[in-house]
Amino acid sequence: MVTSQQALRKYGQPSESNRHMTMWDVPGFLEIGQIPKKILCNRDLVMPLSKAFQELIRTGNVNELKTWDGCFNIRKKRGQSTMSLHSWGIAIDMNAFSNCFGCHPTLSPGFVKCFTDNGFDWGGTWSKPDGMHMQLKSI
């Protein structure tokens, strides 16, 4: 699993103006349901996220995406002193309303697979589940 130390080493200090960040203009064919039109994120997130979105649409799981709860956000991990990978724009949150931190995750296996097959680790399997959370499997 990618650590905040690895992210710091690769991308440097988190900042909106960090050269690894981009405002991804999401292609029209992916602007379905709750998928945002623009996402401020790390350049390394664009391809995996694009593939995961395409897979959600292809497999008919896209309607399960009810809320988009963010990507880039400079902050510490919940309840910890280390920085969250959101600080570098390589993690996203979805359906936070029904997948709160520490709660039993509600995302379906089919939905989750669209992400885990395309370069993401899912927080829903952690000892303290973060079911809303997907982060890059490697950087």
Ligand SMILES: [Zn+2]
């Ligand atoms: Zn998250």
